[in-house]
Amino acid sequence: MNTTCYRLVVCEKPSVARSIAAVLGAGKRGDGFLSGGGYLVSWCFGHLAELSDADAYDEKYGKWRREDLPILPDSWQYTVSRDKQKQMNTLRALMHREDVCEVVNACDAGREGELIFRTAYNLNNCRKRVKRLWISSMEDAAILHGFDNLRDGAEYDNLYASALCRSKADWLVGINATRLFSVMYHRTLNVGRVVSPTLALLVQREAEINAFQPESFYTVHLDFDGFSAAGGRMKEQAEAERLAGDCNCKTAAVTSVVQTEKTEKAPALYDLTTLQRDANRLLGYTAQQTLDYLQSLYEKKLCTYPRTDSRYLTDDMEGGVNALALCCAGICGTELPAAVYSGQVCSSKKVSDHHAVVPTMAAGETDLETLPAGEREILRLVSRQVLMAVSAPFVYLETEARLDCGGNAFAAKGKMVIQLGWKAYADAELTDKALPELSEGQMLPVSSCAVKEGKTTPPKHFTEDTLLSAMETAGKEDMPEDAERRGLGTPATRAAVIEKLVATGFAERRKAKKAVRLVPTEAGVSLITVLPEQLQSPLLTAEWEHRLKEIECGELGADEFLAGICDMVAALVRDAAPVDGAEVLFPSGRPVVGKCPRCGAEVTESKNGYFCERRSCKFGLWRDNRFLAAKKISLTKKMASSLLTQGRAYASGIYSEKTGKTYDAFILLEDDGARSSYKLDFTK
Incomplete structure (x- = not known):
């Protein structure tokens, strides 16, 4: 490249910019950029500019009033925060330098990364040719390969349109619905396209738990030499006791023995959501912590791109799977599988923007003890998943025996491992035991029998593991089978949604034994109680994600999508009405003075x-x-x-408008149900 004509590389973060600059030979430091080797490498700080608040469009929006809704901007405005303005100015100056002939978008290779770059590019009125760096690893070789194969920026116009529609739609619903319901119920109620239906999942689960009525049941267990068999559930304890008495010290006949060889395939590699779920279940990390640790590993060149929804590698990566497995075995301090099945983790058809999360080869050469504990544990978890994914299946022989004792049926199950396969790397212990050899017609003496009481159990509280799973599949049954995006949010945004619910006081984390539950607060339950179905149903956001994917694929126009959002918001503002009696759902928290003489509700003090x-x-x-x-x-x-409790109150120093003197008297309160008035009573 002619050194008088620079390529400007714009990264999402300074740390990424430094890594890319080192590979490109751009080591000379400038103010807000690096240079060298024909490149200028600069950066954003995430979103340098974001959609402006409502009051940027009109000063009257500084106050929240229903009559000003809906707020539907004709021309969208952006705001750059003070702490980011200097870097925006730096990018503007670099983009307009005469010796810059081309701009490379090196922001994260996904929807949000595209939005971050395009917003800065457009706001700075840049018109120079754009190339796109699209990589899944920050390793030097991956960066060099990416720059050798830069793509035309125009190939990602639809991805940008999808990202921009998502941003504007969230603004339209968030601004209008939050103001609408906050004004209606006189307290700040944060409403959002993904946040609200996620909260609804928590509220619904809590209602199911509270409504659950446990029921006792009883089972009779017969003990034989080396194994036991159980009868069916019984509602009455006396009935179970009678059955136990009938079987005690008797003989049982084996009526059938069925053996079945079963196979459990190795699990797939991790996408972000399955990693977050396992990290929560096994390590106790929140979804946000897992994402932060993984992002840091990515920037340190130790893991591939984190925000992926794929659980496979591409077909062209199959040749490197053996080396990857060897690397992962070293990270985990364990042996390689007896055979590495590369083909079962590779499928280009199942990879969209990025392949599954796996360690890089550089991770195998890193001293793991130098990493923070959280990053080290996540790296080992990702490596263990690779080893399981390339292993042989778990194969076992399941034996089911049925027995008869005094005309009553009992059953026993046993399991014998034939091939441990991927389970060799799993944490779960194999607790099932094999049954002794049994044959049909065999008579077995009952050594003892017992009645065991059990209770039906309520649904379990959500943990981050199970909530992420519920978010991923929410609305799935109502979406077309070929819909590429379903559920609430995306792998990249679900952690932030959970954190927002907790930060706004609508949900909280409660520790219970080893698990941490996610439960709605009273305010969260109240909010879902008053929200219309369309804002708390996962179907709305599932449809949105499906349509955003259609925009990304060029199958739906952005204007058509946003017009539908505007119509929905306008109808919401027009039709929403307060729920009767909602005052009890959203108490003001102000000091209580007494009871209302009209309706009996609380009267509180205000300004x-x-x-x-x-x-x-x-x-x-x-x-x-x-x-x-x-x-x-x-x-x-x-x-x-x-006045509220007795209908009268003593007052001293009352001013007389006629005489100019003061006097003491009782003030009497009179209320006819529509108006209140006062009278004076001079009775001592």
Whole structure:
């Protein structure tokens, strides 16, 4: 390349920029960029610019009023925060340098990475040719290969359109629905396309647990020499005791013995969601922690791209699977599988933007003890999954025996391992034992029998493991079978959704034994109670993700998609009405003064007086009431409480407008159900 004509490389983060610059030979430091070898390498700090708040479009939107909704911008505006403005200016200057002939988008190879770059590129009015770096690993060889095979930026126009539609749609729903329901219920209620249906999953599960009524059941267990058999469930304990008595010290006949060889295929490699689920279940990490650890490993060139929804490698990677498995065995400090089945982890048809998460070859040469504990454990977990995925299947012989004792049926199961296969690397212990050799017609003496009581169990609280699974499959049954995107959010966004629910106070983490449960707070339950079905149903966001994928594939226009979102938001604002009695769902938290004389709800103190918490009631004792103001009476909290409990309150120093003197009297409260008024009582 002519050194008088530079390629400007724009990365998503400074750390990534430094790695790429080192490979390209751009080691000279500038202010906000690196240079050398015909390259200028600069960076964003994630999103340098984001869609502006509503008040940027009109000052009146600074106050939240229903009459101003819906807010539907004709021309979208962006805001650059103060701490990022300098870097935006640096990019603008670099993009407009005369010696820059081409811009390379080296932001993360995915939907959000495309949006980050294009936003900065467009806001800086750059018109120079764009190339796209699309890599799944930060290893030097992968970076060099990527720059040798840069793609035309125009190939990703549809991906950008999809990302921009997602961003605008989330803004339209978030801004309008949050303001609408906050105004309706007089407290800040964060509503979102993915956040709200995820919260609804938590609320529904909690309701199922609370409504569950456990039922006792009883089973009779017969013990033989070396194994036991169980009868069916019984509702009555007395019936089970009678059966146990009938079988005690008797002989049972083997009525059938069925042996079946069963095979469990090796699990696939990790995508982000399955890794987050296992890391939560096995290590106790939150989804966000796992993503952060994995992102750091990626930037250190030790793992491949984290935000992937694929669990396979591409066909052209099959030749390197043996070396990858050897690398993973070293990381885990274990032996290689007896045979490495490369083909079962490779399928280009099952890879979209990025292949599965696997360690890089550089990870095998790294001193793991120098890594932070979280990163080290995630790297080992990813490596172990590779070893399981390339292993032989787990094969076992299952024996099911049926027995008869006094005309009553019993059953026993046993399992014998034929080939351990991938289970050799799994944490789960094989607890099933083999049955002794049995034959049909064989008579076995019952050595003892017992009645065991059990109880039906409620659904389990969500953990991050199970919630991620529920998010991944939510709405699946209502979507077309060929829909490429289903569920709530994407692998890249689900962790942030969970964190937002916790940060906004609608969900909380509760430790229970070894697990950490995710449960809705009272505020979360209240929010789902008042939200319309369309905002809490996973179907809405599942449809959106499907349509966004259609935009990405060029099958749907962005304008058509956004027009549908605007119509939905307008209808929501037009039709939404407060739920009756919702005051009890969203108490103000203000000091309680007494009970409302009209409806019996609580009257609380606020800046302008004392008002009924039930908004539809309209009862209030105003501090600036004309009658009181004219007589220079200050309506204290104590006086308001007395008026509500006794209908009267003592006041001293009452000013006489006629004489200019002061006097003492009782203030009497009269209320006809529509208006309140005061009178004075001079009785001692």
